[in-house]
Amino acid sequence: MTEFLQQLINGLALGSILALIALGYTMVYGILRFINFAHGDIFMLGAFAGFYLAPKVAMFLPMPSIGGGLAVMGISMAICAVVGILIEKLAYRPLRRSPKLTVLITAIGVSLLIEYTCQNDHVFGAAPKSFPTIFPEYHITQLSGLSLNSNQIIVFAVTLILLLALRFIVLKTKIGMAMRALSFNPEAAALMGINTDIVISFTFGLGSALAAAAGILLMGVLPGLKAFVAAVLGGIGNLPGAALGGVIIGVTETLVAGYISSTYRDAIAFGILIIILLVKPSGLLGKKEIEKV
Amino acid sequence: MKIWRGQILSAAVLAVSLFLSGCNKPPGESFATSDVIKVGEFASMTGSEATFGQSSHQGTQLAIDDLNAADGVLGKKLELHMEDDQSQAGQPATVVRKLISSDGVVAILGEVASSRSLEAAPICQENKIPMISPASTNPKVTEAGDYIFRVCFIDPFQGTVMANFSRKTLKLQNVAVLTDAKSDYSLGLAKFFKEGFVADGGKIAAEQNYSSGDKDFSAELTAIKAANPDGIFVPGYYTEVGLIALQAKQLGITVPLFGGDGWESSALVPIGGAALEGDYFSTHYSPQDTSPAVQNFVKEFKAKYNSTPDAMAALGYDSAMILAAAMKTAGTTDGAKVRDALAATKNFAGVTGKITIDANRNASKAAVILTINNGQFQYVQTVQP
Numbered sequence: 001m002t003e004f005l006q007q008l009i010n011g012l013a014l015g016s017i018l019a020l021i022a023l024g025y026t027m028v029y030g031i032l033r034f035i036n037f038a039h040g041d042i043f044m045l046g047a048f049a050g051f052y053l054a055p056k057v058a059m060f061l062p063m064p065s066i067g068g069g070l071a072v073m074g075i076s077m078a079i080c081a082v083v084g085i086l087i088e089k090l091a092y093r094p095l096r097r098s099p100k101l102t103v104l105i106t107a108i109g110v111s112l113l114i115e116y117t118c119q120n121d122h123v124f125g126a127a128p129k130s131f132p133t134i135f136p137e138y139h140i141t142q143l144s145g146l147s148l149n150s151n152q153i154i155v156f157a158v159t160l161i162l163l164l165a166l167r168f169i170v171l172k173t174k175i176g177m178a179m180r181a182l183s184f185n186p187e188a189a190a191l192m193g194i195n196t197d198i199v200i201s202f203t204f205g206l207g208s209a210l211a212a213a214a215g216i217l218l219m220g221v222l223p224g225l226k227a228f229v230a231a232v233l234g235g236i237g238n239l240p241g242a243a244l245g246g247v248i249i250g251v252t253e254t255l256v257a258g259y260i261s262s263t264y265r266d267a268i269a270f271g272i273l274i275i276i277l278l279v280k281p282s283g284l285l286g287k288k289e290i291e292k293v
Numbered sequence: 294m295k296i297w298r299g300q301i302l303s304a305a306v307l308a309v310s311l312f313l314s315g316c317n318k319p320p321g322e323s324f325a326t327s328d329v330i331k332v333g334e335f336a337s338m339t340g341s342e343a344t345f346g347q348s349s350h351q352g353t354q355l356a357i358d359d360l361n362a363a364d365g366v367l368g369k370k371l372e373l374h375m376e377d378d379q380s381q382a383g384q385p386a387t388v389v390r391k392l393i394s395s396d397g398v399v400a401i402l403g404e405v406a407s408s409r410s411l412e413a414a415p416i417c418q419e420n421k422i423p424m425i426s427p428a429s430t431n432p433k434v435t436e437a438g439d440y441i442f443r444v445c446f447i448d449p450f451q452g453t454v455m456a457n458f459s460r461k462t463l464k465l466q467n468v469a470v471l472t473d474a475k476s477d478y479s480l481g482l483a484k485f486f487k488e489g490f491v492a493d494g495g496k497i498a499a500e501q502n503y504s505s506g507d508k509d510f511s512a513e514l515t516a517i518k519a520a521n522p523d524g525i526f527v528p529g530y531y532t533e534v535g536l537i538a539l540q541a542k543q544l545g546i547t548v549p550l551f552g553g554d555g556w557e558s559s560a561l562v563p564i565g566g567a568a569l570e571g572d573y574f575s576t577h578y579s580p581q582d583t584s585p586a587v588q589n590f591v592k593e594f595k596a597k598y599n600s601t602p603d604a605m606a607a608l609g610y611d612s613a614m615i616l617a618a619a620m621k622t623a624g625t626t627d628g629a630k631v632r633d634a635l636a637a638t639k640n641f642a643g644v645t646g647k648i649t650i651d652a653n654r655n656a657s658k659a660a661v662i663l664t665i666n667n668g669q670f671q672y673v674q675t676v677q678p
Contacts (some may be wrong), residue, residue, distance in 0.1 A: 003519040006544075010511035119339065130535065130564040137543075147545045218508070257512035262502050263474045265512075 015250020040224015084208025235286020340380025452485025
């Protein structure tokens with residue numbers, strides 16, 4: 001039982017991070033109806049931003065500490081938000097009126113461009129780097145050996161706060177209302193006087209900032225593909241769906257690795273995706289859409 | 294207009310086919326007129342095992358420079374053609390084909406990782422080009438054919454060494470094994486370790502797998518922790534090993550980790566940090582060895598690269614040196630004759646110890662065990678074959 005609970009905690013921590021990345025995919029899809037494949041690379045850039053920022057921030061704030069860690073995370077989120085907005089402006093905006101396929105292929109191109117540029121020795125290089133400790137590390141061992149480390153608590157807390165903040169922005173603010181309007185009907189929203197370009201830029205910035213936070217919490221590059229799968233699983237275009245999808249994939253993967261074999265962790269996680277999509281093609285929380293031909 | 298274009302096309306086809314046939318000329322022929330001996334090397338200069346490739350390449354380059362400083366081989370200078378396989382499956386086949394057919398090399402040196410050596414071996418065998426792997430320890434590598442050699446010990450020996458060490462010196466009873474299911478090296482080492490450890494009266498508490506490239510090992514480690522072992526054998530490569538050590542400590546696992554030569558990298562401690570203190574691994578050589586051969590090599594290497602050579606660098610050096618010795622014995626660079634000379638190598642005094650090539654083209658030689666102490670690799674003991 002202890003082992004199962006421990007695996008559940010591990011899975012939830014991984015799932016929360018996947019959820020943060022999945023939100024970026026789903027937000028862009030909700031508004032522009034295309035998959036931003038460069039989103040996984042923003043996640044990677046967020047991790048690298050944190051890696052290079054940590055020693056700089058350490059000059060002003062004690063490190064590792066909650067304040068220092070949050071400062072690193074905040075600046076990385078800002079940097080990635082700017083990068084996300086720039087990518088949208090340079091690569092996707094000129095294609096706003098092109099077929100969806102053109103934009104999709106451009107997204108793959110942007111993703112490869114970022115990856116290979118960063119692999120260059122003069123940029124980040126291809127050798128693995130170890131991420132500095134920016135949050136203080138405590139070890140909480142509960143009765144019967146259940147261990148919860150401070151990193152996991154921070155992951156849960158940050159994810160929860162960011163999800164609530166996102167919910168507030170989307171549901172309670174003017175820009176959030178504009179986002180929802182755009183997602184509902186872009187032409188009508190433009191006719192109502194909504195500046196679609198600004199709203200789209202904002203969406204990219206917001207999604208990229210969330211990915212950067214995930215990058216800081218989970219060192220290393222996790223294939224953005226898995227977060228994309230989480231977004232589809234929850235119903236792409238649906239925000240709570242993306243969060244739910246992330247948690248489901250994270251927990252399933254961890255339990256499969258812990259109890260069956262880690263060789264099959266991806267196979268079983270993706271198998272579940274296929275089954276859910278067979279039963280409910282629009283995803284767990286997705287709405288059925290009638291496509292006019 | 295149409296006819297004209299057709300002519301250009303056929304001329305182009307002719308030119309290309311001429312060019313290709315020129316490239317396909319057996320290396321032996323073109324060599325007679327050239328005044329250098331071309332030696333090919335493929336290494337993981339970038340990617341997840343980048344430090345392996347960089348180290349072995351530095352060692353190989355140093356050997357080539359040393360040989361050239363001493364008037365080369367057979368009166369000719371050696372020229373090293375190095376290709377990066379980016380630590381990726383599929384790349385070795387491409388770059389080795391390029392080295393053989395387009396560069397016209399007479400021998401191939403490489404690789405450290407067994408999976409990638411296994412990819413290149415059939416190509417060298419098919420072209421009758423001798424290949425010497427500096428550090429691939431999986432037995433299957435040299436089974437690819439009689440042109441494939443290595444200058445390191447093999448996994449049955451390394452696995453048995455670690456089984457004996459953990460059983461006799463560390464006095465472990467009950468160990469868990471965490472294997473990289475995607476790597477031939479890791480699977481082989483785990484298999485021979487388990488056989489040796491069980492034969493010696495030990496028990497395997499748990500077996501878990503991961504896949505190279507994974508970043509999160511908490512699920513596997515939680516399952517291992519539940520089995521309550523007194524040691525964990527992790528026969529992986531340094532990137533994952535470092536992360537595994539970190540995450541094991543985070544989960545409250547305090548028993549020692551130990552593994553094979555895949556740990557030997559200057560990048561291991563920066564990744565794993567203090568979590569690796571007191572862990573052990575077996576490898577090919579220690580720069581702390583006081584023998585003159587080792588100390589000379591360390592001094593030369595430091596002068597050239599300003600760093601201490603690790604085992605991969607020493608093996609890279611030995612692979613090039615043993616090839617040069619075989620060419621001298623054979624008196625030619627002809628593939629078949631160099632092969633015969635390599636197969637007959639006995640008691641070659643390498644940096645990594647006395648190397649004798651056995652009937653299966655493997656090197657029989659000693660292993661050393663190192664521990665991690667204050668972030669440094671420290672010599673523990675030498676184990677003879």
